[in-house]
Amino acid sequence: MSVPGVGPIIALTYISTIEYPRRFVRSEDVGADAWLVTRRSQSGNRDVSGHISKAGDPMLRKALYEVANVALTQAKRPFALQQWGRKMAEAKGARTAVARKLAALLHSL
Structure with a gap:
């Protein structure tokens, strides 16, 4: 099986970073581990969704x-x-969002 756009270098990067895929209960958790989620700043009535986080x-x-x-x-x-x-x-x-779904797809493969 293959995913369009994923070649040997991307696959090797993914495998070496994830290391032990069984540590993720759900495939959707891989995107969160790569920090492909937006930063949130919440205070009182204010809820700002910003750029992706730089952690991970x-x-x-x-x-x-x-x-x-x-x-x-x-x-x-x-x-x-x-x-x-x-x-x-x-x-x-x-x-x-596509990158986050792609991380989950690669994990399920």
Whole structure:
């Protein structure tokens, strides 16, 4: 099985960063481990969702973000993740959401 945009270097980066995949109960937790989630600042009535957090492994975060970018812009054959990402394209943080789903997909494979 293969994922469009994921080559040997990205796969090796993912495997070496995750190390022991059984430590994740759910595949969705891998995206949170790579810190592909937005920072939140909450105080009283204020709730601000900001940019992605800089915690976690930066190499894995950058690799997954680049694969999401390639999947949304350069992939020739359409696939489900690409279509989902293009529907979200107008929303802020769509590429990060695709990268987070991609992390879960790679974990389940």
